[in-house]
Amino acid sequence: MSARHVDTAQIETNQPEADALVLFGATGDLAKRKLFPSLYRLEKDGALHVPVIGVARSDWTDDDFRMHARESIEQHVDDVDGATIDALCERLDLVQGDYSDAATWNELSDLLDSHDSCVAVFYMAIPPSLFPMVAEKLQSVDLHTRGRIVVEKPFGRDYASAVELNETLHSVFAEDHIFRIDHYLGKEAVEDLLVFRFANTLIEPVWNRNYVRSVQVTMAETIGVEGRGSFYDSVGAIRDVLQNHLLQVVSLLAMEPPAGADAGFLQDEKAKVIAAMRPIDCTAMVRGQYVGYRDEPGVEEDSDVETFVAARLEIDSWRWAGVPWYVRVGKGLAESATEAVVELREPPRMLFDEAGGPPPGRNLIRLRLGKNDGVTFVLQAKTPGPQMDSEDIDVDVDFAAAFGERQDAYQRLLGDALRGSLRRFARQDVVEGTWRVVQPALDDPGPVLPYFRETWGPAEADSILVNNDTWYPPSKPAS
Ligand code: NDP
Ligand code: BG6
Numbered sequence: 001m002s003a004r005h006v007d008t009a010q011i012e013t014n015q016p017e018a019d020a021l022v023l024f025g026a027t028g029d030l031a032k033r034k035l036f037p038s039l040y041r042l043e044k045d046g047a048l049h050v051p052v053i054g055v056a057r058s059d060w061t062d063d064d065f066r067m068h069a070r071e072s073i074e075q076h077v078d079d080v081d082g083a084t085i086d087a088l089c090e091r092l093d094l095v096q097g098d099y100s101d102a103a104t105w106n107e108l109s110d111l112l113d114s115h116d117s118c119v120a121v122f123y124m125a126i127p128p129s130l131f132p133m134v135a136e137k138l139q140s141v142d143l144h145t146r147g148r149i150v151v152e153k154p155f156g157r158d159y160a161s162a163v164e165l166n167e168t169l170h171s172v173f174a175e176d177h178i179f180r181i182d183h184y185l186g187k188e189a190v191e192d193l194l195v196f197r198f199a200n201t202l203i204e205p206v207w208n209r210n211y212v213r214s215v216q217v218t219m220a221e222t223i224g225v226e227g228r229g230s231f232y233d234s235v236g237a238i239r240d241v242l243q244n245h246l247l248q249v250v251s252l253l254a255m256e257p258p259a260g261a262d263a264g265f266l267q268d269e270k271a272k273v274i275a276a277m278r279p280i281d282c283t284a285m286v287r288g289q290y291v292g293y294r295d296e297p298g299v300e301e302d303s304d305v306e307t308f309v310a311a312r313l314e315i316d317s318w319r320w321a322g323v324p325w326y327v328r329v330g331k332g333l334a335e336s337a338t339e340a341v342v343e344l345r346e347p348p349r350m351l352f353d354e355a356g357g358p359p360p361g362r363n364l365i366r367l368r369l370g371k372n373d374g375v376t377f378v379l380q381a382k383t384p385g386p387q388m389d390s391e392d393i394d395v396d397v398d399f400a401a402a403f404g405e406r407q408d409a410y411q412r413l414l415g416d417a418l419r420g421s422l423r424r425f426a427r428q429d430v431v432e433g434t435w436r437v438v439q440p441a442l443d444d445p446g447p448v449l450p451y452f453r454e455t456w457g458p459a460e461a462d463s464i465l466v467n468n469d470t471w472y473p474p475s476k477p478a479s
Contacts, residue, residue, distance in 0.1 A: 015177075018119050018121045019050055019115070019119050020053065020115055020147075022053045024055050024056075024126045024130075025125035027065075028056070032072040032075075032076075033076060035414070036073050037410075037411075038411040038414050039069075041411045048418075050091070053094070056094070065094035066092050069085075069088065069089060069092055099126075104137075105141045108143070119146065122138060125152055128152070132169075135172045147177075148173065151180050151181065152181055153182060155431050162431055179422065180427075181413055181417075184244070185409075186412040186413040189367075189374075190249060190369055193367065194266075208320070212345070213346075213469075214324045214343045215253060216328070216343075217246060217249055217250060217327045218329075219338045219370075220328075220335055220474065224293065224453070225293070232298075237330060243438045244434065246327050246329055251274055254315055254317075255272065274433035274434055276317040277314070278315075278316060280438055282446055284311060286310045286464060288308035288461070289307050289448045290451055291452050304445075306448050308328070308330030308333070308457040309328065309441070311326070311327055312466070324465075326469070333453075333455065334455055335473070336370065337368070338368070339369060339370070340366075342364065343362050343469075344363040344364070346361075360390040361378070361380060361390070361391075364376075366378065366475045372476070373400070375396075378392050380393070
């Protein structure tokens with residue numbers, strides 16, 4: 001399975017500002033929890049200037065829709081400002097109808113005409129099975145020439161379906177008009193990986209197999225499937241987060257520096273490092289399922305879908321050959337944290353042999369990418385006393401303390417889609433490449449092992465570690 005070609009020369013990265021936002025799936029869960037709160041924040045920042053048109057089946061009036069948006073915002077945003085909600089509600093209209101019904105599309109087209117819209121953002125907050133139909137219906141009323149689409153994850157179920165979906169979408173939209181959303185790419189701390197690596201002369205020279213012993217990336221959640229049992233049971237942890245969020249983070253940690261500031265160069269480097277990644281070796285992978293998962297509403301009683309997966313990855317490049325990359329993701333775990341730990345090689349022990357004490361520990365660089373984002377360097381310092389012994393000390397930065405409150409990922413990405421900036425979206429070849437990496441795990445998943453909630457998953461996850469490595473529990477920022 002080789003990487004499919006993407007004609008990067010065809011991809012312009014910046015496009016005209018949008019003059020309307022169309023939300024397919026406006027009555028759904030994602031809109032409620034993430035999109036309306038983000039629209040509210042854009043409105044509050046003075047960054048929303050367009051009409052927002054919801055499209056959904058529910059038999060609601062415009063006023064019902066505005067009330068729903070208001071309640072969603074009040075539920076998910078602290079200290080809401082009434083005038084900002086009023087201003088946002090002024091922008092909202094609903095086209096009520098089924099996507100299979102031609103009348104829905106005519107009404108949408110007329111409404112966009114009434115707003116003199118030429119460049120709309122069509123946001124697909126809908127079940128993935130509807131993506132092709134909605135793209136084709138947009139084409140049927142010629143709206144595909146008047147905008148770009150934002151496509152939610154999961155983008156396909158495996159390599160073949162991702163290729164097929166890309167082909168369907170490409171039959172309607174050019175690649176530069178397809179914004180594939182992965183909200184991890186909108187997180188400031190995830191984007192900071194590039195700045196951290198390439199703007200710090202201290203870091204870049206050691207960021208390779210000569211100095212790095214191993215890298216591990218953990219995405220742990222204490223929550224279970226939380227009312228999304230039926231969706232989750234058709235997906236599992238590999239498709240839900242490993243193929244997308246986790247591998248995007250790995251690509252930012254592992255890629256070479258982009259050749260320039262243009263977003264296409266960044267995508268090129270991601271595509272290259274994903275291409276250098278070996279498909280998952282199923283003997284170096286452990287799947288788990290938390291005890292009680294099968295009792296969740298919507299989950300099959302004999303389900304063998306994983307809620308945890310740990311795998312050892314290999315990146316066959318000059319920079320990384322021989323360095324193990326461990327990834328683990330799971331629900332129902334002991335803590336909620338997303339963290340990358342880069343473990344450097346140990347120094348020679350000559351100086352420290354004098355009294356037969358323990359050798360210095362290894363330096364760690366811990367990059368916190370979830371809540372409490374920041375970075376901790378675990379360094380060695382002399383233990384007070386007569387001996388030349390050393391011990392771990394943490395040099396820690398908490399980004400919230402350093403920078404204050406930053407924008408939420410969905411707010412940033414919605415703003416990008418409206419502005420027409422592709423930088424923080426996923427390109428076709430990168431998405432297909434990540435499916436190529438996980439495909440063996442889908443074809444030959446092996447058994448799913450039980451684990452209790454509030455643990456770190458099945459103990460068998462240790463079996464994928466080599467060189468006496470250990471899993472590091474996520475760090476806490478210094479208080
Ligand atoms: P929901 O099932 O909650 O919402 C689906 C939406 O699609 C509803 O507004 C529904 O309208 C509309 N819809 C479905 N079928 C039709 C149809 N035939 N005609 C018209 N409208 C239709 O889904 P989510 O909001 O949870 O997910 C949406 C997308 O976002 C999915 O791709 C999902 O994978 C992705 N996503 C979701 C996340 C989440 O936390 N929810 C997180 C990350 C991604 P109505 O209800 O009025 O019938
Ligand atoms: C979503 C997954 O994409 O990411 C969820 O579908 C997961 O299962 C969520 O809980 C985690 O996002 P975050 O931003 O809370 O780490």
